[in-house]
Amino acid sequence: MARIPKETVDQIIHTADILEVVGDYVQLKRQGQNYWACCPFHNEKSPSFSVNPSKGLYKCFGCGKAGGVIQFVMDVEGSSYPEALRALAKKYGVAVPEEEERTPEEQLAQNERDSQYIVSNWAKDHYHRLLQNTEEGMSVGYGYLKERGLNLTTIQTFELGYSLDQWDDLLKSAEKAGYQLKYLEKTGLVIKREDDQGHDTGRRYDRFRGRVMFPIHNVSGRVVGFGARTLKRDDKMAKYLNSPESEIYHKSDVLYGLFQARQPIRNQELCYLVEGYLDVLSLHQGGIKNVVASSGTSLTEGQIRLIKRYSDNVTVLYDGDAAGIKASLRGIDLLLEGGLNVRVVLFPDGEDPDSYIRKVGDQRFTDYIEGQSQDFIAFKTTLVAREASHDPVKKAEAIREVLQSIAKVPDGLKRQVFLQQTASVFGFDEQVIITEYNKLLKTSSPTKARPEESRAPSPTPPAAPRRALTPEEEAEEAMYGVSSGSEEGVGLLSPTPPSPADDGTPVDVLQQCEQAVLRLLVLYGPHELQEGVSAAHYLLSQLEGTPLRTPLYAQLWDEYRQAFLQGQILDVRQLAHHPDAAIRHLLADFATERYDLSPNWRIKDIYVPTELNLLQLACDNAILRLNKCHVQRERQQCLAQLNDARLDENEQLNALLRYNELTKLDGQLAQMLGTVVARGA
CATH class of the missing domain: 1.10.860 (DNAb Helicase; Chain A)
Structure with a gap:
C-alpha cells in the first residue's frame, strides 16, 4: 500500500473533529471544558470517559485508553493506523493519493481482520450487483423487495442484494477476483464439505443461495456479516440464515440498522427497537429513521451498551403476540438494568411493525406509536395483573415478577415511583410492596443482588463510612462536583499528580x-x-x-x-x-x-x-x-x-x-x- 504523505496526514488531523468522531460512537455531554460519556471500550454505568476538544485528546479514567482522534478510530474499530487515516479522510472528504497497484495477495496481507472486512465488503457489492444486473436478481430478489413495499432509495441506503440460486457463484467470482479461499471460509461466505468422519473432502460451496441479502454493518459502516431470507416455500429450509460468528462478526455486539440510525437516534434522543430486518427497512422508509433491530436474537448486554451510546431512551415495538411478549420480557429487564428508560408499544394481534405501517400508512403509524407508548413497568404490571386477577397464588407471583424488574432499575427515585404504581395497580398498601421488595433483594443470590442503592429507601437510613471509590465513581464525582452538596474545598485544582507505580511504590x-x-x-x-x-x-x-x-x-x-x-x-x-x-x-x-x-x-x-x-x-x-x-x-x-x-x-x-x-x-x-x-x- 502506498505511504500516505505527511502533508495529507496533517490535513486529516487538522480537519477531523474529535467531538464529531467520538460522538459517532458515544453520547457526549459537556461538563466544564471537557465532554464526558460512558466508555465505549469497557462496561460502565457512570461516565469516566473524557474528551478535551481544545487539545484533540480523549482519556478514560476507568480503563486507561487515551489518545487523539486517529488513535480513537484505531481503538474503537480495531484497525491499523493507515486504515484509521483513510476512514477519517473519507469521512471529511480529504483526498488521499491513489494506492499503488497491488496484487490480491498484497491486498489481503495487511492482517486477518482487515482481510475479512475486505472480503465481506466485496461480497456485499457482488450481491448488490446481482440484485440489480441479473435476470434472476431482478425477477426474484427485486420482485420480492418491491412486493414488500421497499423502494430503490431504501434498497440503495441499506445496500440490499441477492445471491443466485447456484452452489458456487460467489466462490467462483471471488477466486476470479483474486480473493483467498481461507477468508471466504472465515467469514462464513463459503462452507467446506466434510465426510461422515469429519474429514475435509476438498469441496466448497456458497452458504447463501437463492436468498435476498441484508448486509449487517458495524457502527462505522463496515460490513461484518449478512442476514439472508429464502424465497422458496420449503418447510425444511430455514426462512432466515445469518452469517456465523467470526473475528469481525459477533452477533451479541451488533444491531441491524444502527449505522444508518446513529444520528437520528442522537437527534431525537430516542431509539426504537424492533425484531426483524424488514421492520427496520419499512420504518426507515416511512420516515422513522431512529430504529434498529436485534435481528431475531435475544437482546444482549452488548447490544444494550450500543443503544446507550446514543440515547438513554428506548421504545420497544412488540408484535401483537402474547407468547412473543412473554418471551421478550427478560430482554426488557436487561434494558432496565443497563440504565435505559424503557417504553413499550403493543400492536394489534397478528401485526408487526412492518405489516402495520404498510397497512395504515406512515402518518397513522407514527401517530399510533406516539399515542400507544407506555412505560414498561406500568405495561408489565398491567399485563401480569390482568392474567392473575382471580388467582391469589398467581397474583403473588405476578407481584414478585414485577418487583424483579423494578430491582433492575439503577435510579432510586424511579424505583420508588414504580413501587407506588405497583401497589396501586394490585390494590396493596405501598408499605407491603416495599417490604416484599426488600425481602426479594435479601433472598437474591449474592452475584445478582444489587448494591445497597437498590433497597427501597428507609425513613432514616443509618450513616456509613465512605468506601473507596471505583475509577468510574471518581470520574462521576469529578463531573458533578468535588463536594457533595457543599462548597467547602472547591477552588482551583492542581493537575492530577503522578500515580504510584503498579507495585505500590511511590513514583520517584x-x-x-x-x-x-x-x-x-x-x-x-x-x-x-x-x-x-x-x-x-x-x-x-x-x-x-x-x-x-x-x-x-x-x-x-x-x-x-x-x-x-x-x-x-x-x-x-x-x-x-x-x-x-x-x-x-x-x-x-x-x-x-x-x-x-x-x-x-x-x-x-x-x-x-x-x-x-x-x-x-x-x-x-x-x-x-x-x-x-x-x-x-x-x-x-x-x-x-x-x-x-x-x-x-x-x-x-x-x-x-x-x-x-x-x-x-x-x-x-x-x-x-x-x-x-x-x-x-
Missing part, C-alpha cells in the same frame, strides 16, 4: 519534577510569557544544561527541542498523533484532567485563575523544583562519599566542600520558591 520525586516541566512544555509551548518569548523558548533555555533522566520524558523533550531549533514550536494536537504509542498515552495523561472547576464559582461570578493565567509562575516553579531536586540528589551522593571509608582525606575534604556548597544552594532555591509563591499569592 525526580520523575515527578521532570514530568512537571515536560507537561508545561507540550501543553503551553506556543503561548507567550512575554512579548517575543514563548513558554517553549523559556523552558528550553532555562533547562539547557539539565537533561531529563526518565527515558520516555527525555525522548519527547529532545524531539521537541530539535523541532524548536528548526524554527517549529510543536502543538499538543500535533503531538497527539505521535507514532510512539507510549508518548501518545503520556500526552493524553498530560492534557486530560480528572477534575474541573466547580460551576458554583462561575455562577457567583468569582474569578479563579487557571494554570494558563499563571503560566509564568508555573514555569518558574517547575524549573526551580527540578533544579532543587537535582541539587538534593547530588547532596545525597556527597553524603554517601563522606561516609565512604575507602576515600582518602583529600577526596573527603572535596566532598565536604561540595556538600556545603550544595546545602547553601538548596537553601537559596528554597528561598526563591518561597519568594515566587508569595509574590504570586
Whole structure:
C-alpha cells in the first residue's frame, strides 16, 4: 500500500473533529471544558470517559485508553493506523493519493481482520450487483423487495442484494477476483464439505443461495456479516440464515440498522427497537429513521451498551403476540438494568411493525406509536395483573415478577415511583410492596443482588463510612462536583499528580519534577510569557544544561527541542498523533484532567485563575523544583562519599566542600520558591 504523505496526514488531523468522531460512537455531554460519556471500550454505568476538544485528546479514567482522534478510530474499530487515516479522510472528504497497484495477495496481507472486512465488503457489492444486473436478481430478489413495499432509495441506503440460486457463484467470482479461499471460509461466505468422519473432502460451496441479502454493518459502516431470507416455500429450509460468528462478526455486539440510525437516534434522543430486518427497512422508509433491530436474537448486554451510546431512551415495538411478549420480557429487564428508560408499544394481534405501517400508512403509524407508548413497568404490571386477577397464588407471583424488574432499575427515585404504581395497580398498601421488595433483594443470590442503592429507601437510613471509590465513581464525582452538596474545598485544582507505580511504590520525586516541566512544555509551548518569548523558548533555555533522566520524558523533550531549533514550536494536537504509542498515552495523561472547576464559582461570578493565567509562575516553579531536586540528589551522593571509608582525606575534604556548597544552594532555591509563591499569592 502506498505511504500516505505527511502533508495529507496533517490535513486529516487538522480537519477531523474529535467531538464529531467520538460522538459517532458515544453520547457526549459537556461538563466544564471537557465532554464526558460512558466508555465505549469497557462496561460502565457512570461516565469516566473524557474528551478535551481544545487539545484533540480523549482519556478514560476507568480503563486507561487515551489518545487523539486517529488513535480513537484505531481503538474503537480495531484497525491499523493507515486504515484509521483513510476512514477519517473519507469521512471529511480529504483526498488521499491513489494506492499503488497491488496484487490480491498484497491486498489481503495487511492482517486477518482487515482481510475479512475486505472480503465481506466485496461480497456485499457482488450481491448488490446481482440484485440489480441479473435476470434472476431482478425477477426474484427485486420482485420480492418491491412486493414488500421497499423502494430503490431504501434498497440503495441499506445496500440490499441477492445471491443466485447456484452452489458456487460467489466462490467462483471471488477466486476470479483474486480473493483467498481461507477468508471466504472465515467469514462464513463459503462452507467446506466434510465426510461422515469429519474429514475435509476438498469441496466448497456458497452458504447463501437463492436468498435476498441484508448486509449487517458495524457502527462505522463496515460490513461484518449478512442476514439472508429464502424465497422458496420449503418447510425444511430455514426462512432466515445469518452469517456465523467470526473475528469481525459477533452477533451479541451488533444491531441491524444502527449505522444508518446513529444520528437520528442522537437527534431525537430516542431509539426504537424492533425484531426483524424488514421492520427496520419499512420504518426507515416511512420516515422513522431512529430504529434498529436485534435481528431475531435475544437482546444482549452488548447490544444494550450500543443503544446507550446514543440515547438513554428506548421504545420497544412488540408484535401483537402474547407468547412473543412473554418471551421478550427478560430482554426488557436487561434494558432496565443497563440504565435505559424503557417504553413499550403493543400492536394489534397478528401485526408487526412492518405489516402495520404498510397497512395504515406512515402518518397513522407514527401517530399510533406516539399515542400507544407506555412505560414498561406500568405495561408489565398491567399485563401480569390482568392474567392473575382471580388467582391469589398467581397474583403473588405476578407481584414478585414485577418487583424483579423494578430491582433492575439503577435510579432510586424511579424505583420508588414504580413501587407506588405497583401497589396501586394490585390494590396493596405501598408499605407491603416495599417490604416484599426488600425481602426479594435479601433472598437474591449474592452475584445478582444489587448494591445497597437498590433497597427501597428507609425513613432514616443509618450513616456509613465512605468506601473507596471505583475509577468510574471518581470520574462521576469529578463531573458533578468535588463536594457533595457543599462548597467547602472547591477552588482551583492542581493537575492530577503522578500515580504510584503498579507495585505500590511511590513514583520517584525526580520523575515527578521532570514530568512537571515536560507537561508545561507540550501543553503551553506556543503561548507567550512575554512579548517575543514563548513558554517553549523559556523552558528550553532555562533547562539547557539539565537533561531529563526518565527515558520516555527525555525522548519527547529532545524531539521537541530539535523541532524548536528548526524554527517549529510543536502543538499538543500535533503531538497527539505521535507514532510512539507510549508518548501518545503520556500526552493524553498530560492534557486530560480528572477534575474541573466547580460551576458554583462561575455562577457567583468569582474569578479563579487557571494554570494558563499563571503560566509564568508555573514555569518558574517547575524549573526551580527540578533544579532543587537535582541539587538534593547530588547532596545525597556527597553524603554517601563522606561516609565512604575507602576515600582518602583529600577526596573527603572535596566532598565536604561540595556538600556545603550544595546545602547553601538548596537553601537559596528554597528561598526563591518561597519568594515566587508569595509574590504570586
